[in-house]
Structure formats: structure tokens, C-alpha cells
Amino acid sequence: MQKPAELTTRSESPADNDVPPGFEDVEVNEAAAKLSSVQVSEAAPDAGDEPDTSLKTDSLVERDTEVKKVLADDTLYTSAKTFEELGLSPELLQGLYIEMKFERPSKIQAETLPLILTPPHRSLIAQAHNGSGKTTCFTLAMLSRVDPALHAPQALCVCPTRELVIQNAAVLERLGKYSGITMTSTAAADYATTRRARINEQIVVGTHGKLRDWMSKRVLSVAAMKVLVFDEADEMLKQEGFLDDSVRMMRQLQAANKDLQILLFSATFNERVKTFAQKAVKDANQVFVPKEDLSLDVIKQYRVYCPTSADKVKVLRDMIFPQCERLGQTIIFVRTRETARDVHRLMESEGHKCTSIQGGMDHTARDRVIREFRDGTTKILISTDVLSRGFDVTQVTLVINLDLPVEKDVRIPAFETYLHRIGRSGRFGRKGVAFNLVTGDTERRVIDEIEAYFKHPIPEVPYDNEEEFVNVLRRAGLTEQEA
DNA sequence: AAAAAAT
Numbered sequence: 001m002q003k004p005a006e007l008t009t010r011s012e013s014p015a016d017n018d019v020p021p022g023f024e025d026v027e028v029n030e031a032a033a034k035l036s037s038v039q040v041s042e043a044a045p046d047a048g049d050e051p052d053t054s055l056k057t058d059s060l061v062e063r064d065t066e067v068k069k070v071l072a073d074d075t076l077y078t079s080a081k082t083f084e085e086l087g088l089s090p091e092l093l094q095g096l097y098i099e100m101k102f103e104r105p106s107k108i109q110a111e112t113l114p115l116i117l118t119p120p121h122r123s124l125i126a127q128a129h130n131g132s133g134k135t136t137c138f139t140l141a142m143l144s145r146v147d148p149a150l151h152a153p154q155a156l157c158v159c160p161t162r163e164l165v166i167q168n169a170a171v172l173e174r175l176g177k178y179s180g181i182t183m184t185s186t187a188a189a190d191y192a193t194t195r196r197a198r199i200n201e202q203i204v205v206g207t208h209g210k211l212r213d214w215m216s217k218r219v220l221s222v223a224a225m226k227v228l229v230f231d232e233a234d235e236m237l238k239q240e241g242f243l244d245d246s247v248r249m250m251r252q253l254q255a256a257n258k259d260l261q262i263l264l265f266s267a268t269f270n271e272r273v274k275t276f277a278q279k280a281v282k283d284a285n286q287v288f289v290p291k292e293d294l295s296l297d298v299i300k301q302y303r304v305y306c307p308t309s310a311d312k313v314k315v316l317r318d319m320i321f322p323q324c325e326r327l328g329q330t331i332i333f334v335r336t337r338e339t340a341r342d343v344h345r346l347m348e349s350e351g352h353k354c355t356s357i358q359g360g361m362d363h364t365a366r367d368r369v370i371r372e373f374r375d376g377t378t379k380i381l382i383s384t385d386v387l388s389r390g391f392d393v394t395q396v397t398l399v400i401n402l403d404l405p406v407e408k409d410v411r412i413p414a415f416e417t418y419l420h421r422i423g424r425s426g427r428f429g430r431k432g433v434a435f436n437l438v439t440g441d442t443e444r445r446v447i448d449e450i451e452a453y454f455k456h457p458i459p460e461v462p463y464d465n466e467e468e469f470v471n472v473l474r475r476a477g478l479t480e481q482e483a
Numbered sequence: 484a485a486a487a488a489a490t
Contacts, residue, residue, distance in 0.1 A: 160487060209489035241487070336485065359487055385486050408485055417486095 067111060070286040072122055077114040080105050086113050091178040092143055099174045106133035108287075109140075115285045116141045116263065121226075123262040123284035125233070125277050129294060130267045130423030131392070135171050138229045138263050143176050145227050145261070146202045151182075153220060157205045157229040158249060160236060162187050162363065163370055164390045168231060169205045176203075186210035187363075208245040215252065222256045232389045233264035234273040234416060237280070240408070247280065267294065267423065268416040292455045299399075299422050299432035300476045301458045303447050305439075311463055312402055312437045313346065319469045320400060320435075321352045324379045326479045328397035332382045333421050335403035335410075343402065344382050356382035389420045392427060397478050399425045399434040404446045413446045415453050433476045435461070 071077070080086050082104055083096055096102045105113065108128035115124055116137070128134040142155035157172075159165045169185040176183065184199060186206030199220050204211075214220035228250065230236045236246045254260050262281045269277065269288065278284070306312045316332070324330060334340050337358040344356035355378045357369045372378045374393055381387075385405070405417035426432025436458065438447050451458045461472055473479045 162488085207488055211489095213489055235487085245488080338484080388486090406485085410485085 068288045072283045079110040094178040095175040108132045121261045123281045125264045126287045131427045134265045151200045152224040155203045155227040159231045225253045227261045229263045234266045234269045299426040301434045302461045303436045306463045329395040330380045330398040332400040354380040358384040401436045413449045431477045
């Protein structure tokens with residue numbers, strides 16, 4: 001694993017000082033200087049090979065969490081080893097222990113919760129691995145900061161998809177079960193048409209479109225908002241995506257409350273989005289993970305060269321579907337809505353049971369597909385990138401990229417999307433395998449670039465050798481578990 | 484011919 005020497009090297013690497021142009025240089029440089037001084041003093045004992053556990057309260061010295069913290073001021077934060085240390089209410093502790101069955105904070109929770117919950121409640125830009133418990137972080141943050149006596153919306157969580165809204169609302173509901181705190185979501189109700197009164201619920205989860213509608217109709221008041229969370233924040237701040245809506249949302253809430261706490265959470269922040277986020281959210285604390293450390297080792301990744309796209313379907317038919325009863329659950333990602341529909345129809349016509357989901361379907365159909373997949377009725381789900389981020393089904397062990405993740409210009413790899421897609425498997429330390437089906441020179445280049453970007457090998461498996469396929473699945477430990 | 488998101 002990681003040698004102490006490498007830790008020291010990393011802590012002094014120039015990457016720590018890569019202040020984005022146009023950003024408030026002074027503050028960041030001060031913070032960076034503070035950061036490196038912390039690291040040097042903590043790295044020093046390693047040189048003598050003398051274990052000094054008393055100093056190792058910071059995750060910076062932990063081997064498997066190479067986080068880089070940049071603090072906005074001198075406030076002293078101690079990472080939390082227990083939930084009790086966080087000063088959470090007894091009701092929230094009950095939610096954690098009884099309802100969620102959590103015992104202690106995960107690493108990202110231990111690091112970020114003190115940053116979020118300690119006055120002056122600074123904003124936070126936080127990067128955390130897929131399945132490392134970041135939903136719990138921002139959910140706890142919202143629940144802790146709400147005033148239960150005030151019956152008005154005080155925390156808002158914005159998500160990129162309806163499915164994520166539903167999922168986050170469910171976590172919120174469970175964690176807040178004993179708190180008496182009220183909540184609603186854009187997927188649960190249509191206030192604009194069904195009721196004229198204002199939203200009284202204390203926490204609101206939603207997608208942009210409907211939130212904007214509610215706010216413009218004054219159904220959702222921003223007057224008492226204290227916390228604004230962006231889940232999948234890099235996606236929410238992407239130039240050609242939700243950027244405009246997200247910025248407008250921030251301005252609107254900040255206009256009502258200049259002390260608004262903004263929390264940006266994602267597993268990925270590329271340099272461009274990171275730079276923008278740092279400019280958009282002033283004086284934020286920051287927690288980042290280098291991209292090389294993000295490609296989770298628990299997920300075995302392979303490439304499968306297929307001569308034609310018909311051979312891709314052949315791989316599904318001959319290798320994947322016959323194994324699916326032994327495999328837990330599988331998500332097959334495709335690039336377009338049309339492909340999702342077509343592949344679904346084709347496989348069904350051949351007698352293979354599966355479902356598909358894409359943004360063109362109506363809400364009730366989407367909800368039904370998700371429900372059936374969650375309860376295990378369906379083993380194989382074909383999906384566009386609507387589910388690439390955040391979707392959490394523990395039983396998913398296999399991810400197939402039938403189309404590689406690419407940008408609008410299909411020659412350009414969508415690196416972040418790749419990481420999010422394969423992260424749908426291997427949830428919470430379970431096993432996971434990802435097969436990338438590759439046809440043609442463009443996709444060949446794309447998978448090579450993805451491999452190089454994350455510095456993580458993606459070895460080849462032949463497309464027409466069933467025995468080899470089964471071996472790969474067995475070696476990964478996927479076929480041991482009987483359905 | 485990209486997906487995602489309002490009416």
C-alpha cells in the first residue's frame with residue numbers, strides 16, 4: 001500500500017498549491033500554507049518510524065484516505081470518532097443508531113461533519129468516494145441545523161434527477177424519524193397545483209425545474225433558508241448542464257440570508273468545476289481526494305473488444321443474461337434513450353427478462369421500474385445516464401458499459417461519468433465488476449484515455465469466450481453468491 | 484442524434 005515516504009512526498013506536492021487563476025489568491029495561499037505546515041509536523045514522526053497515535057487525529061495521515069483539506073480560517077476542527085462528539089440531538093442519534101444501524105462516523109463523515117456543524121457554519125466543498133456515506137453527511141447537516149420550532153423551509157437539497165430526489169428524501173425521512181422535523185420533495189407532491197398554501201416543511205429536496213417553479217409562484221419561501229445543499233455538485237455546476245439554474249438558486253437564497261451555508265458534495269470535481277465552485281462559494285472549507293485514489297480497487301474493471309455493435313448485443317445475450325440469476329443485479333448503461341428502449345425490446349423479444357429506464361419515460365413508469373429493481377423483481381436494468389450518479393442499490397455487483405461514457409462530442413471521454421457509473425456496483429465495500437464493451441477506433445481511444453486518466457489498468461477479456469467470462473466473474477467473487 | 488430538468 002502507501003509508504004510513509006510517499007505520504008510525505010504527496011503532502012509537499014505542488015498540486016497542493018495549484019491556486020486557480022482569478023480566485024482570491026491571498027486566502028487560498030494562506031490556507032495552503034497552513035495546510036502544509038500541519039502536514040509537515042504530522043509527517044515528521046514517520047521518519048523515525050515511531051508510532052505516535054496521539055497525533056494521528058487527522059485523516060491526512062491515514063493510509064486509505066488521501067484527503068486534502070483546505071480551511072478558510074483558523075477555526076480549530078477535530079475529526080469525530082463518534083457521533084456523540086458532534087453534539088447531535090438525542091433524536092438524531094436514535095435515527096443513526098436505531099433506524100440506520102450506524103455505529104460510528106465513516107471517514108468522510110468524521111472529517112466533514114465538524115466542519116459543517118461548528119460555528120460559524122462555513123460553506124463546504126467536499127469530495128468523497130462513491131458509497132462512502134456522503135448522503136448521511138449532508139442529511140445530518142440539514143437535520144441538525146434546522147430549528148424544529150420554526151415551521152418554514154430552512155434547508156434545501158438540490159439533485160440532478162428525480163430518482164436521486166426520491167432516494168435522498170427517503171434517507172432524510174429515516175435519519176430524521178425521531179426528530180419530528182418535517183420534509184417534502186418535488187417528487188412527492190405538486191404544491192403548485194394541489195394546494196395554494198406555502199410549504200411549511202422544514203427541509204425540501206428537489207430537482208431544479210420544479211423548485212424554480214415553486215419559488216417563482218411563492219409556494220416555496222426562501223426567507224428562512226439556512227442551508228443549501230447541492231448533491232452531485234459538479235454535475236449541478238457543469239457549464240452545459242444545470243449551471244445557470246444552480247447559480248440563480250444560490251443568489252436567490254443568499255439574497256435572503258447572507259450567512260447561507262452552501263454545501264457542495266460529489267465524488268468527482270474536475271479542475272474546471274472545482275475552480276468554478278471555489279469562485280462561486282466564497283470562504284468555503286474544502287476537502288478533496290486526488291483522482292488517482294478515486295478509481296475504487298474493489299471494482300474490477302475490464303474491456304471487451306467487440307468487432308461490431310451487433311457483437312456487443314451478442315455479449316449481453318451469450319455472456320451476461322445467462323449468468324444473471326447467479327449474479328446479484330446488473331445495470332447496463334447506454335448513451336441514448338433510443339438505445340435503452342431498443343436494447344430492452346430486443347432482449348425481451350428473445351425471452352430475456354429485463355427493464356429499462358430513461359428520462360423520456362413518464363414518472364409513474366420510472367417509479368415502477370425503480371421499485372421493481374430495488375425489490376429484486378428485475379435483475380437486469382438498462383439505463384441512460386439518468387442513473388449514473390448516486391443511485392444506490394446494494395445488490396448491484398455488475399455494471400456493463402454497452403456504450404462508453406462520452407461527452408456530447410462522442411470522441412471525448414466523460415471521465416467523471418465513468419467513475420460514477422462503475423460506482424453503482426461495489427456499494428459499501430461489496431464486490432463489483434465493470435465490463436466496458438468497445439467497438440471501433442473512437443471507443444478504443446476513449447477507453448485508453450479513461451485508463452490513463454485514472455491510472456488504473458483495464459485489462460482485456462475476449463468477447464467470444466464464455467469460459468473466460470465466467471472465470472472473470474468467479475475470480476471477482478460474483479458467482480459465489482446464489483440468488 | 485446526449486442526458487438530465489418545468490409547464
